[in-house]
Amino acid sequence: VIRIEGLTRTYVMGTNQVHALAGIDLTVSAGEMVAVMGASGSGKSTLMNMIGCLDQPTSGSYELDGEQVADLGRNRLADLRNRRLGFVFQGFNLLSRTSAQENVELPLLYDRSGRGGDSASRARRALERVGLGDRTGHLPNELSGGQQQRVAIARALVTEPSLLLADEPTGNLDTRTSIEVLALFQELNDQGLTVVMVTHEKEIARYAKRIVELRDGLIVRDVPVHDR
Amino acid sequence: VIRIEGLTRTYVMGTNQVHALAGIDLTVSAGEMVAVMGASGSGKSTLMNMIGCLDQPTSGSYELDGEQVADLGRNRLADLRNRRLGFVFQGFNLLSRTSAQENVELPLLYDRSGRGGDSASRARRALERVGLGDRTGHLPNELSGGQQQRVAIARALVTEPSLLLADEPTGNLDTRTSIEVLALFQELNDQGLTVVMVTHEKEIARYAKRIVELRDGLIVRDVPVHDR
Numbered sequence: 516v517i518r519i520e521g522l523t524r525t526y527v528m529g530t531n532q533v534h535a536l537a538g539i540d541l542t543v544s545a546g547e548m549v550a551v552m553g554a555s556g557s558g559k560s561t562l563m564n565m566i567g568c569l570d571q572p573t574s575g576s577y578e579l580d581g582e583q584v585a586d587l588g589r590n591r592l593a594d595l596r597n598r599r600l601g602f603v604f605q606g607f608n609l610l611s612r613t614s615a616q617e618n619v620e621l622p623l624l625y626d627r628s629g630r631g632g633d634s635a636s637r638a639r640r641a642l643e644r645v646g647l648g649d650r651t652g653h654l655p656n657e658l659s660g661g662q663q664q665r666v667a668i669a670r671a672l673v674t675e676p677s678l679l680l681a682d683e684p685t686g687n688l689d690t691r692t693s694i695e696v697l698a699l700f701q702e703l704n705d706q707g708l709t710v711v712m713v714t715h716e717k718e719i720a721r722y723a724k725r726i727v728e729l730r731d732g733l734i735v736r737d738v739p740v741h742d743r
Numbered sequence: 744v745i746r747i748e749g750l751t752r753t754y755v756m757g758t759n760q761v762h763a764l765a766g767i768d769l770t771v772s773a774g775e776m777v778a779v780m781g782a783s784g785s786g787k788s789t790l791m792n793m794i795g796c797l798d799q800p801t802s803g804s805y806e807l808d809g810e811q812v813a814d815l816g817r818n819r820l821a822d823l824r825n826r827r828l829g830f831v832f833q834g835f836n837l838l839s840r841t842s843a844q845e846n847v848e849l850p851l852l853y854d855r856s857g858r859g860g861d862s863a864s865r866a867r868r869a870l871e872r873v874g875l876g877d878r879t880g881h882l883p884n885e886l887s888g889g890q891q892q893r894v895a896i897a898r899a900l901v902t903e904p905s906l907l908l909a910d911e912p913t914g915n916l917d918t919r920t921s922i923e924v925l926a927l928f929q930e931l932n933d934q935g936l937t938v939v940m941v942t943h944e945k946e947i948a949r950y951a952k953r954i955v956e957l958r959d960g961l962i963v964r965d966v967p968v969h970d971r
């Protein structure tokens with residue numbers, strides 16, 4: 516699914532250069548469940564934005580489902596993102612004047628493949644799966660931090676992606692709610708969804724099958740998870 | 744320092760009522776370090792907003808440093824907030840077009856007490872204490888999630904408050920950075936800073952001296968932490 520070689524991402528700030536990614540080699544096959552860990556500032560979100568086709572590398576190659584992402588035009592990229600990828604952002608990125616249900620419905624309205632089904636009821640079902648069936652009409656500022664995070668998770672899953680990219684999906688959730696969300700990810704992974712999630716909590720990472728650790732923009736460790 | 748009796752906060756939404764706080768009794772003395780825990784949506788941020796004088800209760804009384812908050816006018820409240828309280832928000836709430844250093848300097852510019860000292864160097868020192876000495880010129884969108892969170896922590900501490908209210912201060916931080924931030928809180932607490940922090944991680948809560956647990960807007964548990 517994902518084949519990355521020699522990927523770098525450098526920010527130029529005045530006379531300074533920040534090497535957010537300093538040369539990443541990473542292959543993820545279909546159906547894997549990978550946890551990405553590492554210190555604050557080590558490059559996790561930058562890597563996730565690359566994989567999610569939301570940012571361009573400074574150098575290196577990225578092949579998604581056999582296609583070189585660098586060769587794809589804007590429309591093709593947007594289409595790929597909408598149909599195959601689900602993205603849970605670290606900062607939620609919900610539309611503030613829009614209800615929870617409408618936020619979750621939004622990706623379905625962009626889906627030109629016409630996969631059908633009533634988008635409002637699909638959105639409500641996705642919210643029920645993350646425990647927010649009684650909050651569908653709330654605006655983001657009428658929801659707690661963890662509830663906003665769960666709306667972002669529902670939005671990422673409603674399009675039935677083949678690859679889920681979740682950046683700190685349980686950062687604002689209590690342990691019990693976190694376990695419910697991870698059980699949902701595992702269930703979807705058993706059904707074939709490829710999952711790449713960033714987490715800083717070891718117990719959360721152990722729900723995955725493989726842990727990739729970043730330090731200063733490089734992968735320093737890539738190991739399977741034993742006795743899950 | 745904090746004396747709360749019978750505090751409620753109810754949101755009216757159409758025909759529905761959401762009892763975010765259903766009757767809170769809580770006393771916190773000067774120099775305490777309290778962790779507030781509870782499920783997503785249990786009322787933690789609502790309680791923190793009350794304590795931080797950022798929201799008005801529906802009923803009940805709140806006395807801060809011997810003064811009834813309900814009797815205070817807007818100017819007096821703003822003054823109290825600026826001089827005695829430091830607030831770390833769950834969503835960081837940084838100004839997006841402003842550098843890390845300027846974000847941290849902001850509360851010093853509002854401080855009419857003229858406590859003096861060059862606000863730029865005080866802001867830089869606060870950022871160094873949270874490990875961001877080399878990121879002072881970055882805008883929030885040029886910082887990682889955990890770096891933004893640390894800017895929010897530096898901003899809350901730069902005015903040398905007597906009460907720190909931190910809502911999920913380590914939600915986006917890796918374990919090692921979290922420990923550094925909590926060690927800083929403990930050091931300031933040893934010097935007399937009263938700390939009330941929300942966390943969903945048990946290991947983080949154990950840095951405090953007391954754990955208060957919320958469920959559905961009520962305190963269900965209030966116990967000291969043993970063998971820290």
Ligand SMILES: Nc1ncnc2c1ncn2[C@@H]1O[C@H](COP(=O)(O)OP(=O)(O)OP(=O)(O)O)[C@@H](O)[C@H]1O
Nearest residue numbers: 657659660661662754763783784785786787788789
């Ligand atoms: N403006 C609002 N209007 C209606 N309901 C609200 C509003 N703000 C919060 N709520 C509701 O009040 C309850 C408590 O919210 P609060 O933000 O205090 O929870 P929390 O314990 O901080 O949760 P989390 O751990 O997810 O951050 C939630 O169920 C939420 O949906």
Ligand SMILES: Nc1ncnc2c1ncn2[C@@H]1O[C@H](COP(=O)(O)OP(=O)(O)OP(=O)(O)O)[C@@H](O)[C@H]1O
Nearest residue numbers: 526535555556557558559560561885887888889890
């Ligand atoms: N637009 C930008 N301009 C300059 N530097 C940036 C920019 N975006 C990110 N950085 C820097 O790149 C590094 C990696 O950032 P990234 O967001 O990937 O880290 P992260 O591992 O996700 O951290 P966290 O766990 O705190 O979320 C950080 O040191 C950050 O300061």
Ligand SMILES: [Mg+2]
Nearest residue numbers: 560605887888
């Ligand atoms: Mg990040």
Ligand SMILES: [Mg+2]
Nearest residue numbers: 659660788833
């Ligand atoms: Mg909260």
